[in-house]
Amino acid sequence: MFTFTNTTQFRHHKLWLAFTFCVVALAICLAFMFGNAKESAVISGLDIVGEGSIAFLTLAWMLAALASRPPGKVTSLLTVGLGFFLFSVSLDFLDEFFHYPDAAYWISMIESYPAAVGMVVMTAALYQWHLEQRALNLQLRRREWDFRDHDAIDPITQLYRAEYWKAQINKLQQSGKSAVIAIIDINNFSLFNQKHGYTEGDRYLHDIAQLVIMNLRQQDLACRYAGDRFAILMPDVSPMQADVILNDIKVSIQHLAFRHSQNANAIYTTARSTQVSLLSNQRLATVLNTMLSKLERAHDSAA
Numbered sequence: 001m002f003t004f005t006n007t008t009q010f011r012h013h014k015l016w017l018a019f020t021f022c023v024v025a026l027a028i029c030l031a032f033m034f035g036n037a038k039e040s041a042v043i044s045g046l047d048i049v050g051e052g053s054i055a056f057l058t059l060a061w062m063l064a065a066l067a068s069r070p071p072g073k074v075t076s077l078l079t080v081g082l083g084f085f086l087f088s089v090s091l092d093f094l095d096e097f098f099h100y101p102d103a104a105y106w107i108s109m110i111e112s113y114p115a116a117v118g119m120v121v122m123t124a125a126l127y128q129w130h131l132e133q134r135a136l137n138l139q140l141r142r143r144e145w146d147f148r149d150h151d152a153i154d155p156i157t158q159l160y161r162a163e164y165w166k167a168q169i170n171k172l173q174q175s176g177k178s179a180v181i182a183i184i185d186i187n188n189f190s191l192f193n194q195k196h197g198y199t200e201g202d203r204y205l206h207d208i209a210q211l212v213i214m215n216l217r218q219q220d221l222a223c224r225y226a227g228d229r230f231a232i233l234m235p236d237v238s239p240m241q242a243d244v245i246l247n248d249i250k251v252s253i254q255h256l257a258f259r260h261s262q263n264a265n266a267i268y269t270t271a272r273s274t275q276v277s278l279l280s281n282q283r284l285a286t287v288l289n290t291m292l293s294k295l296e297r298a299h300d301s302a303a
């Protein structure tokens with residue numbers, strides 16, 4: 001499930017992984033050093049399953065947090081909080097196998113305190129996470145609006161795919177709001193792929209997606225329509241304002257100096273677009289067909 005590859009954040013968290021290991025090791029050492037093994041007749045299988053699954057799942061949560069999050073305040077607080085909690089539940093689990101003589105009874109006594117401290121630290125972590133998420137939501141506004149569905153993200157551009165764009169348009173139409181929808185098409189992108197390769201093409205698409213996002217208003221949405229096409233949704237905008245925005249995007253694309261990874265020479269491209277002011281009673285599929293035909297005609301007349 002979690003691997004030590006670039007897809008996880010584990011490589012940034014070697015110290016926290018060591019901390020996690022030490023927490024479990026400390027609980028085991030304490031049990032072995034101060035406890036006496038219980039006889040099998042008094043060991044309860046049901047308790048082992050119950051306490052064991054809590055300890056195992058807490059460990060899994062810690063690893064999941066470290067695999068998912070970059071280093072920072074929230075990650076540190078989460079790991080410390082879960083670490084304290086893990087220490088308590090590990091001792092609790094080991095209690096099923098060990099009993100402590102009177103001289104070491106303090107272990108049983110203290111085992112619940114780290115969990116309480118961990119809960120307090122995790123509460124602080126969740127509050128910080130909330131603040132962090134608010135900042136991130138603002139950054140992602142033009143990519144996702146108010147709905148998150150990671151399955152719908154295109155891995156090359158990091159934008160949502162066309163289905164997401166269509167779903168947001170439908171929602172807007174249902175609420176009776178007007179909007180301008182647009183499609184931007186990169187010119188001669190197949191030629192770019194042929195000359196520079198698909199991997200460079202992917203990088204180029206990614207960079208162009210950033211440019212598109214940067215030129216939009218905070219309330220607009222950009223998605224990847226398909227191939228070298230980008231879909232834009234601009235609510236509450238006049239056709240003239242939308243035209244200005246689209247023109248700015250095309251000018252930015254035209255001025256983007258893309259550099260091949262093995263060559264310092266800049267590569268430039270151009271883009272064309274089509275836009276429609278969508279009314280709430282118009283069928284999106286029909287409008288889209290007209291827009292795509294317009295894009296094709298624009299290409300033919302430029303050729």
Ligand SMILES: Nc1nc2c(ncn2[C@@H]2O[C@H](COP(=O)(O)OP(=O)(O)OP(=O)(O)O)[C@@H](O)[C@H]2O)c(=O)[nH]1
Nearest residue numbers: 185186187188189190191193198201202227228299
């Ligand atoms: N690198 C890369 N290329 C892609 C991707 N998806 C589609 N393509 C390529 O994008 C190109 C799109 O071709 P066309 O639709 O003919 O577009 P074009 O060559 O820009 O032609 P016009 O738009 O008519 O100027 C094709 O070569 C596809 O193989 C992708 O994810 N990455």
